[in-house]
Amino acid sequence: MSKKLKRIVDELKELESLTLQCMKCGVCQSVCPLYQKDFFEPSVARGKISLIEALYQGRIESVPGVIKYLDYCILCGRCKRFCPSSVNIDEIFVRAKGILREIDELPFYQKALLKSLIESADFLTNFQPVISVGMKLVSKSAGESGLRTVKFPIKKSVAPVSPKSFNAIFGGLNRAESEKMRVIFYPGCAISYIFVEWGEAVVGVLNHFGVSVYVPEKNRCCGIPAATMGEIDMYKKMAKLNHDWFSSIDDAEYVITACPTCGYGLFDLGVRVAGLESSKKHMDIMVFLKEILNVKLNKKTKGRSTLHIPCHYEHEYDKTLIGELSELNGEFEPLENQSCCGFGGTFSLKHSGDSKEVGAAKMDEVKSKGFEKLYSPCPGCVMQLSELALDRGVDVKVEHPVMDFYRLIKEGGA
Secondary structure, three states: HHHHHHHHHHHHOOOOHHHHOOOOOHHHHHHHHHHHHHHHHHHHHHHHHHHHHHOOOOOOOOHHHHHHEEEEEEEEHHHHHOOOOOOHHHHHHHEEEEEEEOOOOHHHHHHHHHHHHOHHHHHHHHHHHHHHHHHHHOOOHHHHHEEEEEOOOOEEEEEOOOOOOOHHHHHHHEEEOOOOOOEEEOOOHHHHOOOHHHHHHHHHHHHOOOOEEOOOOOOOOOOOOHHOOOOHHHHHHHHHHHHHHHHOOOOEEEEEEHHHHHHHHHHHHHHOOOOOOOEEEEEEEHHHHHHHHHOOOOOOOOEEEEEEEOOOHHHHHHEEHHHHHHHHHHEOOOOOOOOOOOOOHHHHHHHHHHHHHHHHHHHHHHHHHOOOOOEEEEEEEEEEHHHHHHHOOOOOOEOOOOEEEHHHHHOOOO
16 A cells, blocks of 8 residues: 555544444435435445445555545435434545545646636636627527527536626625615525526515625635535635635624525535534525515415425425415425435536436426426526426426515515
8 A cells, every 4th residue: 555545544534433423224225316216335325435434444445436436426415314323424425535536636627627616706707708608609599498508518408607797786785775684695606607686586585674685796606516526625715715704794693595505515514524613694595584584475476386495405494495485376385206306516517317317207296297387495406407397398487486586576565
């Protein structure tokens, strides 16, 4: 064994206190979307933990082989959520991948792309108009879905990049006319650069109910893409930059997000992996509207609607969200299939076929029950479900529920 590998093995062994909590009971098999598809042990948490243990115990020496299976993970967190031993499985995988990347480094172009897109707050903002136009030139409209289909490097239908960032429009303090309180809204990359109208809706709804909203003038990624690719130092750096900005604002108690993965990356995994603590309370926008503002609507939207709950949502509030949408739409019915949609960020790019296969059954239920609208309070889930609907010929509108709240407010419905 080389000196470098021995050092890596010693670092992996520091995870032993976490890995030994896994009793190898196999409950994760029943909830892992990839195992349910493959029935292959390295696809599931128990198998991945066993590979990590085999590496630091010296029973295997193939670092690329272990990374291959750690990489084959949506990081949906369902294994952790349902684990009877409460093993921090996501933390094990992220930290192990970061250690192993010291030997099996990311390709240069992937590292360069990460640094450009994640570490540089100005890069995407400055080039956003060019990227928006360029995307139109290299893609084709996918009709009423609003998606655009690209064929390189893989065929994929994606949401178009906005010509101007949300931060460029709303950065700073957005004051409510009759201010009752102030909050911070962290939009994340998807809302900053793609779903700008969602950000507008969040600010508009909060302002309507007397909440002034701080928005960062420059978007800084939460760092989750770096964490999933094993670039842990980059992840820690981005998470800390965001926490430092939150702390710089004295007169806001809450940080509001409209992307559960950003919330997870900054306030859950960020605490455990990056060692960050925040004096601010984090809350999803839909939960904040109900739990803190106690918003009541006097109008309802029309048409049959349903809900996909994101894997990274704060599941203690699932019933709150379902009740909220029942008030929003009189024909609302949550999906029976509340499994993972299969997106997983970079997973959907590296394993596009597997990603779509995971979410296919969910879209079959939407089609069979004739739902006209599919809500999901997560930009990643909305992108995935919109593409699945397009691929499977399902006529359903997929969007964040805050959009209908905003429409009703503008119509005098609240």
